[in-house]
Each structure stands twice: as C-alpha cells, then as structure tokens.
Amino acid sequence: MSSTDYRSNPENYCYRHPDRQSFVLCQRCLRTICPECQTQMPVGVICPECLAEQQRGAKATNVTRMPRGRRRSGTSDRPLVTYTLVALTSVMFLVGLIPGVGPFVEWLLAFNSVFVFPGANFQPWRLVTVTLVHAGIWHVALNMLALWALGRSLEPLLGRMRFLALYLLSALGGSVLVALLAPGTWVVGASGAVWGLLGAMFVIGRHLGANVTAIAVILGLNLVITFLPGSNISWQAHIGGGLVGLLVGFVFARTRAIRQQRAQLWLLVGIAVALLALLVIPAFVYA
Known part of the structure; x- marks a missing residue:
C-alpha cells in the first residue's frame, strides 16, 4: 500500500x-x-x-x-493476530494428516448449509471454523501465504481487534453466501476471509489516497481464476467474503475518530446480525 x-x-x-x-x-x-x-x-x-x-x-x-x-510503554508492531491465525490453521491442517483423524477434523469443521438449520445437526460455529480446514497442501499454503502478506500490512494499520473482526466477518460472509446460493455444498478453506482482507485493503487504501492499482489487479486475477472451468473453487465463498470485506473496510474508513468508536462497534455488530439473519432464507427454502 x-x-x-x-x-x-x-x-x-x-x-x-x-x-x-x-x-x-x-x-x-x-x-x-x-x-x-x-x-x-x-x-x-x-x-x-x-x-x-x-x-x-x-x-x-x-x-x-x-x-x-x-501496562505497556508501546504495543508491539508485530501482527500477532495474523501469526496466531496462520499457526492455528497450519496446526489444524497437520492434525488432519494423522491417519484416521483427517476425515473427523473435516467433518467437525467443514461447512455445509445443513448445519445452519436449527435441529439435531445445528452447529453454527462451522460458519467460521471452516477457515481452519483445507483440501490439500497447496490450498493451505497459498491461503496462509496470502493471510501472512495481507495481515502484516493490515493488522498494524487497523489494530488487532479490528483486524480480527474483519477476518471473522469476512469468513462469515463467505459461508452465508454459500448457504444462500449453493445449499448442500461442502466447502473448506480460509479463502473467503482472505478475500475480505483484500476487499478491505482496497477500500481503506482508496480512502487514504494510496495507489490501489496493484490490489485491484490481484482482485481481478483472483476473480478470473475463481470462475475458471474445473477450478473446483467455491466462488460463493470468495464473493461473499470479498463483499463483506469491502463493507467492513468502508466502516473502518468512515469511523476513524474516537467519538465514532461506539458507532463503529454497533455497525460491525449490525453487519454480523444481518448476515446471520440472511440464514433464515435457506432455513425455510431448503430445509
């Protein structure tokens, strides 16, 4: 940036x-x-x-x-949330490689819209924990590389809690769009959350007056790759996470002042509530 x-x-x-x-x-x-x-x-x-x-x-x-x-004379500029997310996701992937454990981990954390319907299989945490499961070494490696690169720039810029909120809301947005447009589809990976980071970086960069051409190019290339025939990529998760990232980035850009902190918090809560409310649609239509 x-x-x-x-x-x-x-x-x-x-x-x-x-x-x-x-x-x-x-x-x-x-x-x-x-x-x-x-x-x-x-x-x-x-x-x-x-x-x-x-x-x-x-x-x-x-x-x-x-x-x-x-009491701290100054907070570390190390992106600790980013490093923690990368480490946790990588550990979960390695655990999944243990014979007999992999299918259980994927079953426990992978997302399918069936788990948003209240009932015996109601497990709403999968909306976010889907980011901890990946389909292979290249899948997790590319996602974690993107998270590491984007997080090192965004987390010091936003602060740890804002960055974490952005990541989780973007992951939620990806899962919600999957539930709306691809019900019954199994999805895994942190791609939706990573797309949210890209979207937020684009909006915040524009607000700060940065040259965001490179970010726009990356978004465009990823969009093309997402829709390539045979890519086996959940475009719903990517688009959902990216749209939520754009929205959260706009909220951060417009509520920088201290007097706007409460408004910022309520806007983030409102986004989360609105996303969860959208799950009522597949619950009634596809149940």
Whole structure:
C-alpha cells in the first residue's frame, strides 16, 4: 500500500514517526500513532505525550495502578493476530494428516448449509471454523501465504481487534453466501476471509489516497481464476467474503475518530446480525 500519494495527507502517518502509516488514533488528542507509540488503556490507546501528561496530573493514579500485565510503554508492531491465525490453521491442517483423524477434523469443521438449520445437526460455529480446514497442501499454503502478506500490512494499520473482526466477518460472509446460493455444498478453506482482507485493503487504501492499482489487479486475477472451468473453487465463498470485506473496510474508513468508536462497534455488530439473519432464507427454502 505504499505510494507517494500518501504524502498528500500527513494525517495518515504517525505524528512521531512521519514515515510510518497507521490507522489508529490517540483517544485523547486524536493524532495518528503507530504501534510503537501506542499505550494500551482500558478503552483504546493513547500516545506517549498524552500518557506523560496524564501521569503528571491528579488523575494519573488510575494509570499507575494498572496491573503490570496491562501496562505497556508501546504495543508491539508485530501482527500477532495474523501469526496466531496462520499457526492455528497450519496446526489444524497437520492434525488432519494423522491417519484416521483427517476425515473427523473435516467433518467437525467443514461447512455445509445443513448445519445452519436449527435441529439435531445445528452447529453454527462451522460458519467460521471452516477457515481452519483445507483440501490439500497447496490450498493451505497459498491461503496462509496470502493471510501472512495481507495481515502484516493490515493488522498494524487497523489494530488487532479490528483486524480480527474483519477476518471473522469476512469468513462469515463467505459461508452465508454459500448457504444462500449453493445449499448442500461442502466447502473448506480460509479463502473467503482472505478475500475480505483484500476487499478491505482496497477500500481503506482508496480512502487514504494510496495507489490501489496493484490490489485491484490481484482482485481481478483472483476473480478470473475463481470462475475458471474445473477450478473446483467455491466462488460463493470468495464473493461473499470479498463483499463483506469491502463493507467492513468502508466502516473502518468512515469511523476513524474516537467519538465514532461506539458507532463503529454497533455497525460491525449490525453487519454480523444481518448476515446471520440472511440464514433464515435457506432455513425455510431448503430445509
């Protein structure tokens, strides 16, 4: 997402490190700060200057008495959520290679619309846990490579919880569209969630003034590959995840200010509720 176009908008950079892009604002002064400059508070983060001012003031007691485990001079810029998702998915794939265990893992976590119908087989968690199961080494390798590459850029930009919400909502969006348009089809993989990351990166990049041509090309190529004859790819999962990623990215881009954090949270909850509500359609039509 690097581009000289960013320099036209200095608000997209950390005020203490002008060469570092960020999407996170200090909850007190509303200036953009990079992960190194963020100090985690009970709600949101603050910059080093605001932290110092708060510690000097009469109300600094609440900060100085925070448990040691929650006091940090700055959050790591390592995309820990991304690494955790990659590690967890890879471990699940390796477990699935154990003789006699693979079919059970796929049965436990793979998604089929039958599991969204209330009844004896009602297992709604499969809407998201489908991301943990893959059809082969190349399937999991390509998905995890994409997740690692996209996550290293997006997670520091959005923050860990926003990034995780984006990933999960995109996975949910992919599963919902499969349930709507391809009922009874078994699907596996994190492709829907990865498409959501691509969609969000495109929208956020456009909002920040970046050159998103490369992202658009990648989306276009993946779209063509998705519809190739004999590809055995669930285009419903890809399109569903991508559309939700575009929507969540738009929400993040339009609710950056601290005063909009509550609105941002409710919008994300609304997206999740709306996606789950759509499952009423296959439950009645195909049950």
